[in-house]
Amino acid sequence: MDFEFSEEEQAFATEVAAFLQEVHSDDVMQPWKENFTQLVDTQPKRDFLKKLADKGWLGITWPKELGGQEGPGVLEYLLNEALAYVGAPQIGKGIGIIGKTLIRHGSDKLKAEFLPKILNAEVEFAVGYSEPQAGSDAANMQLRADKVEGGWNLNGQKIWTSGAAQAQWMFGLFRTDPEAPKHRGITMFLLDMRSAGIATQPIVTAKETAGIIEWDINEVFFEDVRIPVANRIGEENKGFTYQMTQFQEERLWAAANMIGGLEDAVTETTDYARQRQAFGRSILDNQVVHFRLAELSTEIESLCALTYQACEQYVAGDNVTRLASMAKLKAGRLGREVADACLQYFGGQGYMAEARISRLYRDVRLASIGAGADEIMLTIICKQDGTLPGQQ
Numbered sequence: 001m002d003f004e005f006s007e008e009e010q011a012f013a014t015e016v017a018a019f020l021q022e023v024h025s026d027d028v029m030q031p032w033k034e035n036f037t038q039l040v041d042t043q044p045k046r047d048f049l050k051k052l053a054d055k056g057w058l059g060i061t062w063p064k065e066l067g068g069q070e071g072p073g074v075l076e077y078l079l080n081e082a083l084a085y086v087g088a089p090q091i092g093k094g095i096g097i098i099g100k101t102l103i104r105h106g107s108d109k110l111k112a113e114f115l116p117k118i119l120n121a122e123v124e125f126a127v128g129y130s131e132p133q134a135g136s137d138a139a140n141m142q143l144r145a146d147k148v149e150g151g152w153n154l155n156g157q158k159i160w161t162s163g164a165a166q167a168q169w170m171f172g173l174f175r176t177d178p179e180a181p182k183h184r185g186i187t188m189f190l191l192d193m194r195s196a197g198i199a200t201q202p203i204v205t206a207k208e209t210a211g212i213i214e215w216d217i218n219e220v221f222f223e224d225v226r227i228p229v230a231n232r233i234g235e236e237n238k239g240f241t242y243q244m245t246q247f248q249e250e251r252l253w254a255a256a257n258m259i260g261g262l263e264d265a266v267t268e269t270t271d272y273a274r275q276r277q278a279f280g281r282s283i284l285d286n287q288v289v290h291f292r293l294a295e296l297s298t299e300i301e302s303l304c305a306l307t308y309q310a311c312e313q314y315v316a317g318d319n320v321t322r323l324a325s326m327a328k329l330k331a332g333r334l335g336r337e338v339a340d341a342c343l344q345y346f347g348g349q350g351y352m353a354e355a356r357i358s359r360l361y362r363d364v365r366l367a368s369i370g371a372g373a374d375e376i377m378l379t380i381i382c383k384q385d386g387t388l389p390g391q392q
């Protein structure tokens with residue numbers, strides 16, 4: 001399949017790059033580092049999102065009647081890729097995924113209430129699917145939503161919920177039919193995090209995670225939490241199906257997101273290795289170094305090709321489960337390889353916590369675990385290829 005950006009897409013990529021050059025990553029990231037206390041200060045993240053909102057980019061591909069700009073679908077992937085250049089990949093990932101699920105399945109009331117807030121960066125969401133016994137096996141979630149008059153009653157626990165202590169709303173999946181096969185009895189809701197009966201307990205503040213400093217990670221406990229009928233997203237017991245589509249988008253975004261950071265890492269490493277001298281010549285002049293950087297660039301180009309192809313087919317309406325899983329798998333693995341190789345060429349400087357390359361080294365590790373671990377991507381690819389045991 002040929003892939004070529006249109007003039008509009010190229011112009012958008014240039015505009016985003018110029019804007020992001022002004023908002024340099026250190027300005028975006030630094031206050032979060034300095035303000036580590038009990039919980040992470042998310043104000044810089046909010047300010048940055050507001051700037052993106054003011055540009056109209058948070059709904060760049062949404063229909064005009066919903067406040068969007070109706071740009072071609074691939075623009076949001078370009079935006080995502082670019083956000084990784086300024087060290088804000090997690091911000092990129094968060095943009096739009098919830099909005100798009102709401103556009104697809106939300107009631108008119110939910111759309112009217114939440115879409116403008118998303119467009120204007122006025123609301124923070126947590127996403128709750130993981131539970132203590134449901135990580136990779138996400139459909140095994142047990143948090144019960146029992147039907148009561150006017151809505152549901154929630155009891156149980158979520159885990160690993162990023163940013164839950166600060167979010168006003170949770171985009172959550174809860175078990176509404178305990179008798180149904182496990183992926184069929186799950187419903188998607190928008191839950192007000194200020195509801196009575198919710199207790200949030202940071203597992204770790206972000207300071208203590210290996211990487212990704214933007215959020216705190218929490219356990220969230222629910223005791224007789226009421227959720228009104230109006231807050232259900234889509235049909236009852238269809239939540240897991242919706243989540244699967246959302247995962248497909250999240251995985252494409254994760255891959256697009258990785259590209260920017262990795263290209264940036266190779267460029268920075270090349271610059272550093274060129275000016276750093278050892279044994280009377282620049283480190284870059286050693287063949288093992290410039291060959292290795294060329295290999296990494298080749299790998300990144302392959303990831304680009306795979307990701308753009310998957311994005312384009314997805315935007316065209318194809319089912320890209322196989323390609324999106326491959327792109328996510330490749331992104332996670334290549335992220336680790338590039339960060340490790342590049343850090344090596346920075347020597348001791350690269351090992352310093354504040355070095356950008358050291359941050360990338362820590363941050364990329366999550367890509368092979370979150371939103372479906374590498375092994376889950378392999379399982380999906382095998383399923384698509386009909387090679388799982390018992391599949392004919």
Ligand SMILES: Cc1cc2nc3c(=O)[nH]c(=O)nc-3n(C[C@H](O)[C@H](O)[C@H](O)COP(=O)(O)OP(=O)(O)OC[C@H]3O[C@@H](n4cnc5c(N)ncnc54)[C@H](O)[C@@H]3O)c2cc1C
Binds near residue numbers: 127129
């Ligand atoms: C920093 C961070 C932020 C997160 N944020 C959120 C969030 O906001 N919301 C949310 O809902 N969740 C969140 N998560 C949870 C994340 O999605 C899960 O960690 C992920 O799905 C993996 O689940 P698990 O940790 O329970 O690993 P497990 O399911 O226990 O798996 C552990 C490992 O076992 C291997 N494995 C699992 N199954 C198989 C298999 N079938 N075959 C072979 N190997 C296998 C994989 O290598 C996997 O990494 C977050 C996690 C982290 C670390």
